[in-house]
Amino acid sequence: MIEKELLKINNLVTSFRINGKYYPAVDGVSLRVKENEVFAIVGESGCGKSALALSIMNLHNPAFTKIEGKIFFKGQDLLKLNLTELNKIRGRDIGMIFQDPLTALNPLMKIGAQIEESLTFHTNLSGKEKQRRAMELLEGVGIENPSLTYDQFPHELSGGMRQRAMISIALACKPSLVIADEPTTALDVTIQAQILDLLKKLQKEIKSGIILITHDLGVVAEMADRVAVMYAGQIVETADVHELFSNPLHPYTRSLMASMPSKASGDTQEDRLHVIQGMVPSLLLQKRDGCRFSPRIPWIASYYHEENPVYHEVRPGHHVLCTCFRHFHFKEERRKSRVIT
Amino acid sequence: MSLLEIKDLKVYYPIRGGILGRTIGYVKAVDGISFTIEEGETLGLVGESGSGKSTTGKAIIGLERITQGRILFAGENITKYVGKNHSPYRRGVQMIFQDVYSSLNPKKRVLDIVAEPLRNFETLTKAEERKRVDELLDIVGLSPETAIKYPHEFSGGQRQRIGIARAIALRPRLIIADEPVSALDLSVQAQVLNYMKDIQQHFKLAYLFISHDLGVVQHMCSNIAIMHRGRFVEQGNKEDIFNNPVHIYTKRLIAAIPDMDPSKREETQVFRDQVSLEYDRNFHKYYTAKNQVYDLKKLSDNHYVALP
Ligand SMILES: Nc1ncnc2c1ncn2[C@@H]1O[C@H](COP(=O)(O)OP(=O)(O)OP(=O)(O)O)[C@@H](O)[C@H]1O
Ligand SMILES: Nc1ncnc2c1ncn2[C@@H]1O[C@H](COP(=O)(O)OP(=O)(O)OP(=O)(O)O)[C@@H](O)[C@H]1O
Ligand code: SF4
Ligand SMILES: [Mg+2]
Ligand SMILES: [Mg+2]
Numbered sequence: 001m002i003e004k005e006l007l008k009i010n011n012l013v014t015s016f017r018i019n020g021k022y023y024p025a026v027d028g029v030s031l032r033v034k035e036n037e038v039f040a041i042v043g044e045s046g047c048g049k050s051a052l053a054l055s056i057m058n059l060h061n062p063a064f065t066k067i068e069g070k071i072f073f074k075g076q077d078l079l080k081l082n083l084t085e086l087n088k089i090r091g092r093d094i095g096m097i098f099q100d101p102l103t104a105l106n107p108l109m110k111i112g113a114q115i116e117e118s119l120t121f122h123t124n125l126s127g128k129e130k131q132r133r134a135m136e137l138l139e140g141v142g143i144e145n146p147s148l149t150y151d152q153f154p155h156e157l158s159g160g161m162r163q164r165a166m167i168s169i170a171l172a173c174k175p176s177l178v179i180a181d182e183p184t185t186a187l188d189v190t191i192q193a194q195i196l197d198l199l200k201k202l203q204k205e206i207k208s209g210i211i212l213i214t215h216d217l218g219v220v221a222e223m224a225d226r227v228a229v230m231y232a233g234q235i236v237e238t239a240d241v242h243e244l245f246s247n248p249l250h251p252y253t254r255s256l257m258a259s260m261p262s263k264a265s266g267d268t269q270e271d272r273l274h275v276i277q278g279m280v281p282s283l284l285l286q287k288r289d290g291c292r293f294s295p296r297i298p299w300i301a302s303y304y305h306e307e308n309p310v311y312h313e314v315r316p317g318h319h320v321l322c323t324c325f326r327h328f329h330f331k332e333e334r335r336k337s338r339v340i341t
Numbered sequence: 342m343s344l345l346e347i348k349d350l351k352v353y354y355p356i357r358g359g360i361l362g363r364t365i366g367y368v369k370a371v372d373g374i375s376f377t378i379e380e381g382e383t384l385g386l387v388g389e390s391g392s393g394k395s396t397t398g399k400a401i402i403g404l405e406r407i408t409q410g411r412i413l414f415a416g417e418n419i420t421k422y423v424g425k426n427h428s429p430y431r432r433g434v435q436m437i438f439q440d441v442y443s444s445l446n447p448k449k450r451v452l453d454i455v456a457e458p459l460r461n462f463e464t465l466t467k468a469e470e471r472k473r474v475d476e477l478l479d480i481v482g483l484s485p486e487t488a489i490k491y492p493h494e495f496s497g498g499q500r501q502r503i504g505i506a507r508a509i510a511l512r513p514r515l516i517i518a519d520e521p522v523s524a525l526d527l528s529v530q531a532q533v534l535n536y537m538k539d540i541q542q543h544f545k546l547a548y549l550f551i552s553h554d555l556g557v558v559q560h561m562c563s564n565i566a567i568m569h570r571g572r573f574v575e576q577g578n579k580e581d582i583f584n585n586p587v588h589i590y591t592k593r594l595i596a597a598i599p600d601m602d603p604s605k606r607e608e609t610q611v612f613r614d615q616v617s618l619e620y621d622r623n624f625h626k627y628y629t630a631k632n633q634v635y636d637l638k639k640l641s642d643n644h645y646v647a648l649p
Contacts, residue, residue, distance in 0.1 A: 044526040044527060045526045158390065160390055188389040188553055189553070189598055189599075190597045191389075192597065193597035193599075216599070217527075218598070218599030218600070218601055219599055221600060221601050222600065222609070224603075242603050242604060245603050255528065256527055256528065259527050259531035261556045261560030262556060262559070262560070272538065273534055273560070275532045275535060276531075279496055279498075
């Protein structure tokens with residue numbers, strides 16, 4: 001069975017205005033998400049994940065933001081729609097789980113009413129049916145006492161419960177595309193497992209596509225079909241999840257994986273985690289020519305980097321930005337442990 | 342003699358109600374826990390949100406009034422010092438806080454932040470103090486120029502390292518680290534964890550390491566206690582807890598850890614469903630009629646489980 005393409009992003013550039021000048025936080029991102037597919041975007045804080053997610057829903061403040069490129073959802077260019085057209089799609093066809101639940105929830109409205117509002121807007125269920133569906137949704141996200149939470153305001157809930165309430169709103173209309181921006185970051189692992197399970201079920205049921213934004217590689221390994229690794233506004237590597245975990249190539253991907261504490265690490269007192277030298281530069285200081293990751297691996301000779309890095313397809317569907325990955329080795333390793341061709 | 346010994350610690354918060362604001366009940370945040378930490382050892386304290394981890398840490402450092410129980414530090418009962426900031430006990434035990442953004446005073450220079458405990462406990466000349474601060478900054482990998490800057494000029498990882506420099510200023514023997522890396526990115530987290538291990542070796546430090554991230558706990562801790570509803574459901578070494586969990590709560594927690602190998606996905610799911618079923622079916626066997634956690638029973642030398 002061939003899965004239909006849900007979302008196609010071509011060369012997206014999202015820039016923020018700072019002191020009168022525009023600086024791209026998303027800088028030339030292209031990706032495709034199919035029906036029934038979990039597309040994960042990983043990367044550290046500040047690399048542009050949320051800026052990308054908010055661009056898809058066109059939720060940035062137009063006074064300070066410039067969005068260029070194309071975003072096709074089921075063939076329709078989202079960037080060309082007016083507000084009424086967009087509002088129809090938001091919530092019904094595309095559900096968004098925001099990173100920060102407090103800003104996404106209405107502080108003056110009870111949780112039950114907020115779920116029902118979305119149902120009113122996008123379905124024609126009766127009042128009774130809406131209430132039943134709201135309870136179902138709250139129970140589905142693992143809220144222990146749905147009828148109590150139904151009547152509570154956001155400030156009366158713990159962080160984890162707020163997150164779950166927001167997820168139930170995002171899923172209320174069974175959207176065909178779900179954008180989940182760090183949906184489980186603030187949650188305990190057992191609740192995280194529960195919520196990821198819920199997303200998987202939803203996906204099976206209505207074949208939604210899911211864009212899963214996270215900095216947790218474990219969540220990626222568990223959920224994703226395809227993965228894009230983001231650094232400084234660009235996708236530096238993209239591959240099928242099995243391929244990415246068994247054969248990570250870009251220096252940034254490999255560094256991230258090495259810095260992750262795991263079962264094997266920490267067995268002896270001497271075990272140290274890998275640390276990536278330097279830090280993610282701010283938008284104003286980001287260099288935009290050449291390889292953006294090169295300042296953080298200064299022991300790799302500059303002639304191994306491309307002047308204008310392009311994607312290299314190393315295996316079908318596995319793309320890596322720049323040629324430096326062929327010569328990369330960790331600083332503590334001896335030079336040239338492997339040359340990848 | 343253990344470095345730290347906690348005996349039947351309880352911390353209850355009063356719930357006030359009615360027009361007179363009388364106490365109408367208690368939140369039993371910590372409800373009878375006992376444990377020991379040896380010199381140079383790391384005990385991991387793990388549990389879901391609200392299980393009482395921070396309250397435990399704060400009670401030990403004296404920021405929270407103890408309802409019942411005893412705290413022995415190097416054999417001495419220190420319950421009497423609780424709340425007294427300048428006691429000799431407070432020299433030996435320090436805390437690193439979860440929130441790197443609010444735990445450093447934004448109006449103070451790094452020099453003043455790091456020197457604060459020195460000023461409380463020692464009388465140093467300006468030059469001596471500056472020398473000590475520079476040494477401390479060097480230990481956590483920050484340059485001496487750092488001293489005259491303000492917290493907002495640093496990244497999250499750097500701020501957490503400033504917090505560590507302050508915590509080790511008095512050469513404590515125990516540090517309570519409450520979610521020290523939860524707010525940090527993977528590579529920054531790696532940096533802070535590495536420093537914490539280096540310092541531990543250097544000073545023979547013991548940690549009470551509070552976290553809900555089991556990957557981090559696995560990396561840092563030799564012994565682990567699992568907390569639920571203010572009590573310990575299980576306690577043991579890393580091996581016991583991760584490979585041989587006995588309490589249904591621990592089993593479910595361990596089963597929920599994502600596996601880093603995508604090809605094991607199905608396997609993980611099947612296992613998780615199995616554990617979840619067992620959890621629903623046998624819950625009552627692991628909790629009292631009032632849904633409370635039983636007292637710990639000794640299973641083997643080091644492995645304790647809350648069973649009837
Ligand atoms: N509205 C804005 N105005 C100006 N700069 C912004 C704005 N929103 C984000 N940025 C900047 O754009 C960059 C990307 O931010 P973004 O929020 O997309 O990061 P992220 O990958 O989602 O990080 P995190 O994991 O912390 O959520 C950062 O440097 C950030 O400071
Ligand atoms: N000052 C307080 N007054 C009343 N109740 C409190 C107070 N501080 C904590 N509690 C309650 O005590 C219980 C334990 O809280 P604690 O902060 O110790 O949990 P925790 O395990 O650290 O959780 P988290 O992982 O969310 O930090 C919770 O039910 C909490 O609501
Ligand atoms: S080869 Fe290219 S992408 Fe890789 S580190 Fe060098 S500049 Fe960056
Ligand atoms: Mg974000
Ligand atoms: Mg806490």
